[in-house]
Amino acid sequence: MLFHTWTFAVFFLIVYTGFRLLRGTRAEMPWLLGASYIFYGAWNPLYLVLLLYSTAVDYFAITRMARSSRRGLWLGLSIGNNLALLGFFKYRRFVAQNVNALLDWAGVRLAVPMVDDILPWLTADVNSLVAALGLHYTVPGLGTLPVGISFHTFQAISYAIDVYRGQTPRESSFIRYATFVSFFPQLVAGPIERSTNLLRQLGNTNPITRDDIADGLSLFLVGLFKKVALADYLGQYVDKVYAVPGDHHAPALVLATFAFAWQIYFDFSGYTDMARGLGRLMGFRLMLNFHNPYLADSLGDFWSRWHISLSTWFRDYVYIPLGGNRSGTWATYRNMVLTMVISGVWHGAEWGFVIWGLLHAAGRAATRELEQTPFYRERVPHLVKQALVFAFVTFTWIFFRAKTWGVASLVVERIFTSGWADPEFPMLAMAMILAVWAYQHAYESRSARGVLELAPVRVALAVAMAVYLVTFLAPGAAQAFIYFQF
Amino acid sequence: MESKDQQELAQAQGDAVAMPASPDGTPAGAPVVAGRPVVRLPGLDLRYGSNAVRLTLRQWIVVGLVVVLAMSLVPPLWERLEPLEDAPDYRVPFELSNDYWLYQRWCRRSAGRGDVLVLGDSVVWGLYVLREETLSHCLTAAAGGRRRFANLGVNGTYPAALDGLIDYYGGDIAGRDVVLHFNLLWLSSPQHDLQEERAGEFNHPALVPQFWPNIPAYDESLSRRVSHVLDRNVPFFAWANHMRTSRLGRGDLPTWSLEHPYDNPAQAVRLEAPAKADERHEPPVPWDHPSRRIGKQAPAWVPPAWVLLERSIQWRLFQSVVRTLRERGNRVVVVVGPFNEHLLEKNNLAVYRRLRDQAVAHLRGQGVACCVPPTLPSELYGDSNHPLAAGYARLAEWLVEQEEFATTVMGSR
Numbered sequence: 001m002l003f004h005t006w007t008f009a010v011f012f013l014i015v016y017t018g019f020r021l022l023r024g025t026r027a028e029m030p031w032l033l034g035a036s037y038i039f040y041g042a043w044n045p046l047y048l049v050l051l052l053y054s055t056a057v058d059y060f061a062i063t064r065m066a067r068s069s070r071r072g073l074w075l076g077l078s079i080g081n082n083l084a085l086l087g088f089f090k091y092r093r094f095v096a097q098n099v100n101a102l103l104d105w106a107g108v109r110l111a112v113p114m115v116d117d118i119l120p121w122l123t124a125d126v127n128s129l130v131a132a133l134g135l136h137y138t139v140p141g142l143g144t145l146p147v148g149i150s151f152h153t154f155q156a157i158s159y160a161i162d163v164y165r166g167q168t169p170r171e172s173s174f175i176r177y178a179t180f181v182s183f184f185p186q187l188v189a190g191p192i193e194r195s196t197n198l199l200r201q202l203g204n205t206n207p208i209t210r211d212d213i214a215d216g217l218s219l220f221l222v223g224l225f226k227k228v229a230l231a232d233y234l235g236q237y238v239d240k241v242y243a244v245p246g247d248h249h250a251p252a253l254v255l256a257t258f259a260f261a262w263q264i265y266f267d268f269s270g271y272t273d274m275a276r277g278l279g280r281l282m283g284f285r286l287m288l289n290f291h292n293p294y295l296a297d298s299l300g301d302f303w304s305r306w307h308i309s310l311s312t313w314f315r316d317y318v319y320i321p322l323g324g325n326r327s328g329t330w331a332t333y334r335n336m337v338l339t340m341v342i343s344g345v346w347h348g349a350e351w352g353f354v355i356w357g358l359l360h361a362a363g364r365a366a367t368r369e370l371e372q373t374p375f376y377r378e379r380v381p382h383l384v385k386q387a388l389v390f391a392f393v394t395f396t397w398i399f400f401r402a403k404t405w406g407v408a409s410l411v412v413e414r415i416f417t418s419g420w421a422d423p424e425f426p427m428l429a430m431a432m433i434l435a436v437w438a439y440q441h442a443y444e445s446r447s448a449r450g451v452l453e454l455a456p457v458r459v460a461l462a463v464a465m466a467v468y469l470v471t472f473l474a475p476g477a478a479q480a481f482i483y484f485q486f
Numbered sequence: 487m488e489s490k491d492q493q494e495l496a497q498a499q500g501d502a503v504a505m506p507a508s509p510d511g512t513p514a515g516a517p518v519v520a521g522r523p524v525v526r527l528p529g530l531d532l533r534y535g536s537n538a539v540r541l542t543l544r545q546w547i548v549v550g551l552v553v554v555l556a557m558s559l560v561p562p563l564w565e566r567l568e569p570l571e572d573a574p575d576y577r578v579p580f581e582l583s584n585d586y587w588l589y590q591r592w593c594r595r596s597a598g599r600g601d602v603l604v605l606g607d608s609v610v611w612g613l614y615v616l617r618e619e620t621l622s623h624c625l626t627a628a629a630g631g632r633r634r635f636a637n638l639g640v641n642g643t644y645p646a647a648l649d650g651l652i653d654y655y656g657g658d659i660a661g662r663d664v665v666l667h668f669n670l671l672w673l674s675s676p677q678h679d680l681q682e683e684r685a686g687e688f689n690h691p692a693l694v695p696q697f698w699p700n701i702p703a704y705d706e707s708l709s710r711r712v713s714h715v716l717d718r719n720v721p722f723f724a725w726a727n728h729m730r731t732s733r734l735g736r737g738d739l740p741t742w743s744l745e746h747p748y749d750n751p752a753q754a755v756r757l758e759a760p761a762k763a764d765e766r767h768e769p770p771v772p773w774d775h776p777s778r779r780i781g782k783q784a785p786a787w788v789p790p791a792w793v794l795l796e797r798s799i800q801w802r803l804f805q806s807v808v809r810t811l812r813e814r815g816n817r818v819v820v821v822v823g824p825f826n827e828h829l830l831e832k833n834n835l836a837v838y839r840r841l842r843d844q845a846v847a848h849l850r851g852q853g854v855a856c857c858v859p860p861t862l863p864s865e866l867y868g869d870s871n872h873p874l875a876a877g878y879a880r881l882a883e884w885l886v887e888q889e890e891f892a893t894t895v896m897g898s899r
Contacts, residue, residue, distance in 0.1 A: 006712035197530050214543040215534060222539050233740035240744075273535065288531040308531060426743035428751055442535055452538040461539050462549045467556060471726045472739040 001042045003274045004228050011039065012278065015184075019282055022206040029175045032282075033184070033203075039184035040147070044205030046126065047146040050085065055178045057081045058156045062163050066170045078160040082153040089146055094349030150346060154313055156181050161196040161317055168195045176202050185278040191309035192291040201284050208283040216281030223273025225465040228473060230436070231267035234259040234429060242401055245411045249421035253411055259425070260401045261394040262433050265293065268307070269302070276364050292440045294393070297385035299364045299370040301391060310346070314339050336368070337361040352403040359396045492827035527800060557722035564725060565591060569756055574626075575617040577637040580767050586688065587721075587728035589640060590655040597659045602895045603638050605648065605656075605807075606667030608861045610639025610884040612878070614768045614868035621874035624882030633896060635665070641767075642689035644672045645804035646680060646701065650693030652807055660814035663895040665885075666717055666807065668822045672800040674790035677728050680704065680799050692717055701799060732759040770874050772865045773826060788887070790830070790836045819855040819894040821885065822846055825871055828864040855890040 001008045016037040022028045041048040057103045058078045065074035087095075096112040104109050159180070162168040171177040180199040186192075193199075241248050241256035248256070263376035269290035289309050303311045322335040337358075344357015370376050376385070402408035442448035451457060517880045534540055541549065562858060570591060573776075578589055596603060604610050604622045606635030612620035622637035629635070638659075643651055645668075672678050680703040694704055696711040706714075717723040733754050734742040743751060771778060795801050811818050824843055827835055846856045857883055 005707075005709035006716075007707065008708040010708075010712065073682065194530060197532070214546055215542055217546055218540045219535060222535070222537060229740075236744055238741060269536075276535070285532045287532050288535065291531070291536045312530075414608045424744075424747045426740075426747040427749075428739070428743040428765055433786055439537070449538065455545060458539055459545050459552075462541055462545075463556075465539075465553050466549065466553050470557070470722070472554075 001039055003278070004224055005272070011035075016281065020208070023283075027200065029173070029179050030204075033175055033179045036182040036184040036187060037181060040182060040187060043147045043188075044144075046123065050089075050146055050149075051152065051182060052178075054082060054153065054156065054292050055084055055181050057183070058160060059174050059177050059401075062160055062430055065160075065164065071164060074162045075160055076350065081158050082157050086153045087148055089149055091349045095263055110397070121181060121375055134222075151190050151192055152181055154192050154310075154346075158192070158313060158317060159199070165414075168199070171195070171199055175188050183279075183284075185284075186273040186286055189268070189275070190307075191272055191287050192313050193286060193309070198284065204283075206283060208281075212280050212283050218275045218277070218280075219273045219280060220277030221462060221465060223270040223275075223277060226266040226270030226273065228270075229465070229468060230432060231263050231270055233432075234263040234266070237425060237429065238263055238401070242407070242411075243293070245402075245407060246416060247415070249418040249423075250415050250422035251420060252425070253415050253418075255423045256396055257401070257411070257427040258416075258431075261294070261390075261397050262436075264397065264400070265290070275331075292444060294390050294437070295386055295440055295444055297382055299367055299389060299392070300371060302389055303360075303364075310343065314343055318342060333368075334367050340364060345399070348403070349403045350403040351407055352399045355405065355408070356396050356399040359399065363392055376429060459473070459476060488719065503607070518881040519809075530726055551624075557720070559699055560723035561587070561721045568594060568759070571761075573617070574634075574710050575620060575623045575637060577611055577617050577620065577622075578640060579762055579764075580611075580641060581762070581770050583641040584692070585728050585731045586651065586655045586692070586718075587724040588732065589638075589651065590658065590724070591655050593638060594658040596638065597662050599634070599636075600661045600662075600674070600809045601634045601636035601754045602665060603659050604665045604667070605652070606639045607643045607648070607669055608639065608767075609669050609872055610667050612639070613641070614770050614873045615878060616766060617734070617764045619878060621667075621873075621882060624878045625885065627879075628882040628886040629896060633663075634858060639667075644669075644678075644680075644689065644801040645692070645807060647690035647693040649803040649810070650690070651693070652810055654693075655724070657814075660816065662816055664811055664816045664818045665819050665891075665895060666811065666818055668804060668820050668845065669871055670823060670825050670838065670845070673793045673795075673798050673841060676791065677703070677795060678800070679793040681793070695710050695803075699799075700835045729755065766773075766871075768868060770868065772874065773829070773867045773869045774864060780870075789834050790838070792834075792841055795848070798889075801845065805848075806854075808849070812854075816896050818856060820849055821857050821859065822849075823871075824859040824861050824873075824881065826864075826867040826869065827861040828867070829870050855894045856890050857885055857891050859884055 001011060015031075018027065018031050018035075022031050037048055037051075040051055058081070061074045061078040061081070065071045065078075093114060097113045100114075103112075113280070135451075147270055159168070163170050163230055171180070180193075180195060181203055182197060183193070183202075186198075218443050238256050238260045241252050242260075245253060272289040276286045276289075287309055289307060291303035291305040291308065293302055296305050319335050319339045322338060323331050324335060325332040327335075341357045342360035343352065344353045344355070344360070346358070347353040398411050399405075399408045401410055439452070499661075572700045578585065578592055582588055593603070602625070604625070610621055617623065617637070620637050620639075622635040622639075625635040626633070640651065663673070676682050679700050683705070688704060691704065691706055691710075692714040694701055696706075696714055715876065730738050733756070734860065735745070737745075739751055742754060743749075746754070793800075803876075808818060808820065822845060825838065827838070830838055842858065846858055849856045861882060862873055862877045866874050868874050886896065
């Protein structure tokens with residue numbers, strides 16, 4: 001169920017009505033949990049079993065951890081189980097392909113089996129049962145990546161570690177813990193919540209205020225506009241060019257990459273805004289996940305603004321445990337590079353993502369010292385810094401979008417060698433991007449922000465977004481979010 | 487004074503450190519809250535967001551009212567401002583067949599003039615002819631000026647779609663005289679009768695019943711079905727579809743801009759829709775011409791597999807059309823066919839005629855006037871059911887001579 005569909009609107013209406021009626025009662029959490037499972041099961045009912053399994057294992061392990069002297073063992077079980085699920089469902093093909101390529105190169109006559117479909121007989125049996133019941137529905141197989149697996153496993157791991165470290169108490173209620181893991185607004189694409197935030201709020205029964213409703217609606221509208229009006233729009237041009245990069249020249253490839261930089265930002269931040277809006281309507285404050293990342297004036301700043309829940313996760317559970325910046329310069333750079341590479345791998349099982357992570361690691365390593373020099377801090381104009389960071393980040397998006405080394409290298413090569421041809425990039429799209437960019441600059445400017453915060457301006461923008469959405473966009477098939485594939 | 491953002495950030499960071507910790511792992515000197523030592527946790531950013539579009543509830547009510555007002559006022563205002571072609575034989579342009587707001591407007595115009603309204607699919611619209619050669623034009627001519635007939639045909643409106651079209655967009659024709667065409671093509675196979683599941687391309691999905699009765703051939707997501715229900719019940723959405731269809735080439739603004747990257751979208755969304763000359767949609771060549779490959783000997787020929795009336799979805803919904811029109815006070819005469827019987831083998835022809843006669847008997851049994859035109863000469867058909875220009879002329883001349891037709895629509899009211 002995508003947030004920007006009528007199906008979800010009907011679903012949320014029912015869930016929200018029940019939630020408000022049951023708020024403060026013992027049925028509140030089971031209702032929310034049931035809704036979250038229905039939401040997740042709508043993607044593939046079989047993966048619901050997977051989610052239940054990992055939730056049960058984590059709950060059991062953490063319960064045992066609280067009572068055992070061998071707490072590390074139980075922590076290891078929880079983390080290991082989550083990573084095993086993630087590794088199997090997300091990376092098995094990638095690992096098999098590359099191991100087989102290596103074996104082939106080494107002349108070894110062995111091959112790791114490629115497990116494409118998992119338990120196909122189970123899927124067939126379930127579909128037979130569904131058909132026998134007269135339902136017009138086909139259960140997808142287990143071979144595809146479970147939606148949101150990278151998010152809920154990381155969320156569960158963070159909770160387990162926090163309990164182990166004593167930073168958060170163990171949640172004794174399985175229902176509440178399961179709701180924390182599967183909370184539907186943020187289940188499939190984040191933000192990756194911490195138990196100290198979301199789990200704690202799930203235990204509250206504070207009344208839902210007018211501000212909650214108003215902020216929730218505001219966040220949802222902005223997110224919907226970003227996704228439907230901007231991300232999906234830019235995606236049409238990006239898909240057209242990246243589908244056959246060999247057919248396009250430098251200007252189109254550059255503009256498609258530029259458009260992708262904004263597409264992925266609008267797509268992901270739009271989803272997050274909608275998720276936060278839905279949470280807020282229910283009185284829950286989910287963490288900020290994007291903070292105008294293309295206004296960053298350094299790579300460090302960029303990573304404090306982009307996918308904040310993931311970057312802070314890696315900081316707290318990978319970078320700092322590795323030693324962070326406490327063990328000398330060499331170790332600091334090693335830890336930084338490792339963290340960025342793992343972050344790249346987290347995004348997907350393709351070399352493009354690994355290279356993307358490596359590039360960011362290299363960029364961060366190269367500029368970390370520079371960014372701390374007085375020259376960079378005081379002499380380089382702010383706009384120039386922003387432009388340099390944006391240019392670098394956009395360049396790295398080539399590898400992210402292309403996914404494979406072959407396509408990415410073709411794009412890069414053709415950008416520098418293919419010469420000029422009319423890119424046919426819509427002026428409307430450019431105008432929208434520039435308008436958003438100008439808005440973000442104004443927002444972060446003390447003087448201009450005051451104008452943006454004037455009530456008539458806010459109301460006018462909201463009206464404009466709503467009217468644009470209902471008038472100029474065809475009710476076509478909803479496009480899935482990019483980050484759902486992670 | 488701190489901004490709301492700053493307050494939220496401070497609160498979040500304050501909240502983040504307020505968690506009591508378990509006894510082990512607590513750093514020395516940690517603050518104590520409620521008798522338990524706490525651990526400073528990474529601060530979580532719980533600020534509202536990174537933009538200023540943050541409305542209060544009161545402002546949201548204002549936005550809601552403005553949007554509702556705009557949605558209520560724009561369609562009727564636009565109808566007053568946008569010119570509608572006033573040609574004598576106007577028909578909804580082929581490429582605007584899905585523009586139901588325009589269709590509704592055309593219904594209102596022609597009903598207001600007292601025209602006899604000719605309803606049906608592309609047979610009425612005139613796939614092989616110009617607007618001056620259509621059935622409605624020929625009927626006007628054959629009527630000798632006594633009545634004017636308006637072409638309210640829409641391409642692809644099989645009975646299931648026609649039912650929705652009349653139900654949701656044809657309210658303005660209430661009380662008028664109607665010539666309703668029944669095309670037996672739609673019963674010529676289970677596929678035509680919408681009985682084959684997930685049959686592929688589906689005309690006018692927005693017009694068919696979305697939830698009940700179930701149509702096996704209609705395979706659409708719940709979200710799109712809800713969207714269609716909203717489109718047909720909220721005039722603004724029909725108007726928005728009209729704007730997209732007539733100005734943006736059936737797409738939406740983003741798609742249009744990809745095809746016209748350097749054009750100003752404001753110029754596309756102007757008061758007058760781009761005019762397109764009326765033209766035939768198919769070449770006016772008889773069906774059995776060697777170039778057509780429709781004949782019985784053609785490799786692609788598939789004889790009809792007629793669906794019985796009692797099992798037909800299309801027939802059931804056609805009856806719904808008749809019922810709706812009569813309940814609204816319309817005087818209805820149904821014209822059944824004429825199907826191109828020259829296409830049919832002997833046994834197939836017998837089945838077809840039985841089906842046709844059953845339908846006519848059923849309608850007459852309900853007191854509905856019916857005309858069953860004789861089959862036209864072979865050379866006057868463009869395919870299995872569309873006449874050519876001369877075919878419409880002959881059909882019109884025959885119809886005005888029929889008592890049921892004359893009684894229903896030729897007399898004054």
